Amino acid sequence: xxxxLSLTYFFLVVILIIVLTSCVGQTHxxxxxxxxxxxxxxxxxxxVDFDKIIDSKDGAQIVSEWIFAFLKGGIExxxxxxxxxxxxxxxxxxxxxxxxxxxRWGSFFSATHDFPMLAAARIEKRMIQSTFMYPDYExxxxxxxxxxxxxxxxxxxxxxxxxxxxxxxxxxESDELSDDVTSNVFFFFVLISMDKITMQNIIRNMMSQTINxxxxxxxxAISVNRLRQNFFTGF
Numbered sequence: 001x002x003x004x005l006s007l008t009y010f011f012l013v014v015i016l017i018i019v020l021t022s023c024v025g026q027t028h029x030x031x032x033x034x035x036x037x038x039x040x041x042x043x044x045x046x047x048v049d050f051d052k053i054i055d056s057k058d059g060a061q062i063v064s065e066w067i068f069a070f071l072k073g074g075i076e077x078x079x080x081x082x083x084x085x086x087x088x089x090x091x092x093x094x095x096x097x098x099x100x101x102x103x104r105w106g107s108f109f110s111a112t113h114d115f116p117m118l119a120a121a122r123i124e125k126r127m128i129q130s131t132f133m134y135p136d137y138e139x140x141x142x143x144x145x146x147x148x149x150x151x152x153x154x155x156x157x158x159x160x161x162x163x164x165x166x167x168x169x170x171x172x173e174s175d176e177l178s179d180d181v182t183s184n185v186f187f188f189f190v191l192i193s194m195d196k197i198t199m200q201n202i203i204r205n206m207m208s209q210t211i212n213x214x215x216x217x218x219x220x221a222i223s224v225n226r227l228r229q230n231f232f233t234g235f
Contacts, residue, residue, distance in 0.1 A: 046074070046093060048168055048187065055167035066191060067164055078191075088199050088235075090118040092190040099165075102188040106163040109190040115158045118192065120150035123203065126235050130227055139227070140220035146210045153206060157198060161191040200232055207231070 048071055056063050069077040070091060078089045092114065094105050124147045127135050135143045165188045172183055207228055216224060 047071070048166070052169045053166050054169050054184065057164050057166075063166060064162075064164060066162075067166065067189065070189070084193060086196055087193040088196055090115065090122065090192045090194070092118060092192070093187065095185055095187045097183065097185060099186050102165065102186050106165070106188045106190055109160070109163070111158040111160040111192050112154075115155055115192055115194075116151050116153055119153070119155055119199075120147050122235070123147060123150045126231060127227065129234060130230070131223075138220065138223050140216045140224075141214035142210055142216060142220065142224050145214050146207065149206050149210055150203075153202065155194060155199065155202060158192055158194045161193050164189045164191070203231070204228075 050071065053061060053063065055061075056067075058064060063071070066078050066081060066089075069081060075089055075091065078084060078091070079087070092109055094102055096102055124135075127139065127143060127146070131138045165186055168185050168187060170183050170185045211224060211228075
């Protein structure tokens, strides 16, 4: 009888140690939420096949230098052009089948009032590129506050360089009720530029104001400071 009680007691102690060890391990572990790929859908690079372009502002199958660069390699490729060596480039894009509506959109697109939308999107994209977790987890309240501040910031001396359009042949999914599986879509682009030094100073001031208005954990503060030091690398 004594032997049975001793064995039972021994196994209970072993189980208790295992449970306690597991709990201690969980207490010191860090939960890291990893975003799925759908989180980045809005930041995909714009792409159009050159052989699908059937008309443009300059004529059939002819596009301007900056449009060619953009379709080839995105904003980064446009900023490599000599005319933009000291500027940041932003491109507003709209698409549809009604040329007149899109033309009015391009004409009324304002380098003053509409530019903050483009700037905020680029700032958000840059912050996301530096994270391994959800940005609002890694940067805390700093992430959302900085993006909101960008939307409400005045960016002086922005220049509306040009409005451009291309007409693209688009292959649609087959429709049993229709024999037409292709359509023509217009893409309108508004090219806006801003002096690099001016914009960097604005964003640095914006970051300073933002970090002073939010409360961060120690790890979030470290991530934000690292971001501030390297923000314009890859911006």
